[in-house]
Amino acid sequence: MKSLVQADTMKPNRIDGILKQSGVRSRVLTSPAQLAGYDADGLGYKTFRPDAVVIPTDADEMVRVLKSAKELDVPICIRGAGTSLSGGPVAAQGGVIVHTSALRSVRTISTAGFWCEVECGVTLNQLDEALKPHGVFYPPDPSSGPVCTLGGNVAMNAGGAHCFRYGVTSNYVLGVEAILLDGTVHRFGGPAGGRGPWREDWKRFMVGSEGTLGAFTRFWLRVLPRPDKVWTFRATYADLHTAEKAIHALVAHSSFPVAIELMDPRCVAMVENSPMAVGLPKDSFMLLTEIDGPPELVDARVEAVAEILRSAGSKDVVFSDDEEQRKKLWKARKAAGGLMGQLSADFVVQDAVIPKRALAELLQLVYDEADAAGVRAVNVFHAGDGNLHPNFLFDSRKPGELEKIELIGKRLMQRVVDVGGTLSGEHGIGNDKTAYMPMVFGAEMTRIQLSIPAIFNPKHQLNPLKVFGDRRFAVVHPPNGISIGGASSGADSGTPHPHESHAAADEKIPLKEVGSRCFTPFLDAIDGVVCLSAEATAAEIQDLAAPHHLRFPLLIDSSATLREQVNATGFAPASSRFGPFCDNIVGMNWKLPSGHLVRVGERVVKTTTGYDLFRFLLGSGDRFGQPIDYVLRLRPDCGITSVHHLSGTTRTIVAAIPKLLSNCWMHWLDSIDFLADGTDETCQLRIVVNGPAAESPLVEAFLTGFAGSFGLTRESQHDIPAPTDGCPDFVFKTSPETVVTLASRIANISGIRCVALCYNGVLHGYVPDDLNKLDRITQLVREHEDTLVAVGGDWHSRHLPAEKPSAREATWISLLEQETNRA
Structure with missing residues (x-):
């Protein structure tokens, strides 16, 4: 026992000493009282004590910290505000947390170029306040906006209530500056949003990588003109069937709502039984939606939107364009998250995206599983894109409660995948969902996914045990037999850290055959997605979409195949409104150089499950294989x-x-x-x-x-x-x-x-x-x-070969090719 106490004392002292020897002048926290604030993220019931916390004063200090990584020989976790809800920015294997709170500068705002340059510690609300005088805004809006940092948003590919029309973080990242483990600093992209000096678009891997590839220092983000006017609508429904009618009608309407939110009766009752009550029927579903735009246009749409809500069955439709009244209409939705934290010792928010036609089935599954386990469950979620957020209220101090929650989560996620959904839409995987990843990725795709951190972080020293549970850091030179980062002298490198959750070592879910998850041709008119051959032409796409009053606006050639168009350019004229091809093609059946067919991407339009291999391959010009089928996101044909x-x-x-x-x-x-x-x-x-x-x-x-x-x-x-x-x-x-x-x-x-x-x-x-x-x-x-x-x-140019990569990039490409070429 004495040796363990001695080891615990020596670890932070050793870390502090190495950092000082490396010229790091940053503040280093090592006392238990100081470290307690870094034990968890927003998923508060899972705690992991770091050995030390470093707070760099600027990007140069972060470089010095990363250059010390090899000598430190402990896990390193980059952390912003810690508002993640998936166990992401925590020291799951011990080691050092690097807190980026000091990097808070909004460096440049270019209204002419519709971009801004910001440091990773800038909060979302801070950026919004800086952009307001310039008449532009940055659309992603997670509910933790007052405190969450852009570094965390990019790492987790955050979304928010208004991403139904505007999109998530990955739709707005033009460039990323990252420090790699060797201390080198690289810029992937920039204000123009391209590849920069690289042959491949490596920033696609960086966004949503959950701190496992590099330490972000600054970003170049796309911004939009701020809408002149906003109308907010609130309606209540007696049952889910009528609420679904309203959701489907809003999704297809020419007003293109920016948000479509739904609260179930259990959530409504929770709000109405609290001091935050707003006078809603306790047994009702509450739907919130919002439209924005030029005053003359958005005003002309108000009655049409209100009539959609009434026609679906609501007798309680309230709407306003007054700022104060709009805040009141949002009050119940905004209050829900805070109330759960007050009413329960612990709660977990799950995050999954499903085809909207499966909404009733999945909600019933949540109710049935929670009721059978004696666990309270409420639902409040982004209904427009099928992004579920079931909340389970429990007390982890009670024996068996946590096990019940994990069993419900496992069954829920299996059904999510079975109906064509994905494990996460905006919260990421963290260490909370690693056990479920085999539901999505078979053996071959897991291997290819893991080849991405193998390029930038081969020993998994950055944020181990996240995204994939097998990503464990093994210490190379444990000093004097002292246990550091989960390994000790003479011990197996797989020895768990004392603070690791038992969920990380949960029973393995059997791997599925990769071929069984490849897309088959389909058209889902409710979600507006279609799977078709990559060799389809504009006429063939139109013939499929038009009968459902849908269209694919990103067509640039009337006779070329879609594959030829994508290989010719990443953009179409309609990208001005709908974004590049990579935001409108959401999945592919991809033929590897080995001849194997694998699925990349999803059939739902929103995902943060694993590394973004889909966007990377789509823009690679068939250098790592070729597309066989595309899953397209269609848009309403408005007239x-x-x-x-x-x-x-x-x-x-x-x-x-x-x-x-x-x-x-x-x-x-x-x-x-x-x-x-x-x-x-x-x-x-x-x-x-x-x-x-x-x-x-x-x-x-x-x-x-x-x-x-x-x-x-x-x-x-x-x-x-x-x-x-x-x-x-x-x-x-x-x-x-x-x-x-x-x-x-x-x-x-x-x-x-x-x-x-x-x-x-x-x-x-x-x-x-x-x-x-x-x-x-x-x-x-x-x-x-x-x-x-x-x-x-x-x-x-489709007529010229791609530029020759640098020596460093050639090494990265070679590592990726080794995995994609394997038979």
Whole structure:
């Protein structure tokens, strides 16, 4: 016993000494009282005591800490505010926690480029306050916004109530700066949101990696024009069937709600029996939804949204555009989380995404399992995208209670996967769900998933026992026989840390055959997703989607296959409104070089389950295999498509574009494209709109006024297919503030037809077919490559081979190829 006490004393002293010898001047916490605040994250019933906590004063100090990693020879966990709900930023195997609270600078806000540069310790609300005076906002909004940090948000790929329309963190990360375990600092992407100097898009792995690949220091994030007006609606329903009718109707409606939230009767009753009561019927389901946009447009939609809620069966529909009244409508939803912490010694919030048609079945499973176990369960969740958040209230001090919760969780997650869902939509895996990962990944995909941390963190020293339970750090040189980080002299490297939860060593769930989870062709009109061949054409996609009043707006060529279009560019004109291809293709059947077929991605539109191999492979140009089938996210076809051409001199068009992009009308325009071919001094701004015929006069009035204010002429065509420019010969990815000038210059000097996707900062170039085509593309690439890379952009051409990777990147690629090529 004496030796163990002595060892516990020596560990923090040794850590402190090594850090000081390495020149680390940061504050180091080692006393039990100081460390107690770092025992857990938001999943409070699982506690893990670190050996020490380091609080770096700046990024340079973080570099010194990471450079000491080899000598420290203990696990290292990066932590922001600790609001994670999955056991992520905790010392599950002991070691050092690096607390990033001092890195709190909002460095740059570029309103012209729609990006900001922020340090990892900036809180979400701090960023929002900084952005407000500039008329822009950062959409992801987890409920812990007042305290959660952007470092944690990126690490866990956080979402929030308003991500139904706006998307989650991964949709907004343009660039990541990370310190690797050897202390080297690397920037993946940047303000332009491309690959930067790398051949592959490594930032895809960084986002959602849960602190297992590197220590984040700063980010470049995409921002949007702040909406001018918001309407909030609250309705109650007697049963789930009527509430579901309202949810499905809202999802398909042209108002595109930003949030669709649902509270079950158990949650409503909990609120109404508390001091936070708002006067809701205790036996009702409560639905909250919100729409935003230009005042003239959003005001015209109010009655239609209210009628959807009434027609579904609600006799209690309340709505308002007044800020104070809107806060009151949200009060019950906001109060629910805090109440659970007050009413129960412990509670766990599960996080899973399911196809919406399975909602009733999964809720009933939650009720049945909880009632049978004598555990209280309430549900409040993001209904629009099927993101369940069942809350289980219990007391971990009572014998058997924790085991009941874990058994319910296991059965729930198995059913989630069986109906086509995923383990996490926004909370991540942490150490809470590692035992469930074999439900999703078979042996082959588990091996490929684990090859990703093998590139950056091969010994799992960064945040071990997270994401995959087999990720255990084994100490290399335990000093003087003292147990450090879960291993001791002469002991098996698999010896658990004293504070490890028994859940990490839970009974293994049998691995499934990978082939059994590959996608088969389907169309889910409720969720708006379809699985089809990667060789499908625009006409084939349209034939599948149109009967259900759905569409896939990201088509750039009427005859090329979808695979050819994706390999030609990551963006389409409609990416202005709906994001790049990687945000609209959500899953694939992927053929590895070995010939094996594996599933990557999901059939639901929201997931934080494992490393983001899907987005990485989608943008890899078939270098690690090729897609066989895609799962596409379809969008509602809201009525008629109109194409508007605004013509003028290059100078006036260039001046007009920033004004249009900064107007919140841009959220409702499918595409905003600058067209130039260098044939004369005039050029065009092409705007495509898809919406109800009844709203056409509002669009016409806005565009007429906008064109007039810049002296532009306008020609419009209505009820026609969206234009397709064809697969580009080359693509330059830069930032929005420079793309139009770049397109104009190339068109005028080279006589090449250029289409600039204004908000996305993407230039599509179309070179005439002649004997000098390849030479002309090569010359343009050489001329602009350095400038593009400097802002975190990149170039691509379907006619040229990919750029040669650096020696360091070549090593990373080789490690990944070893696993994807294995038979």
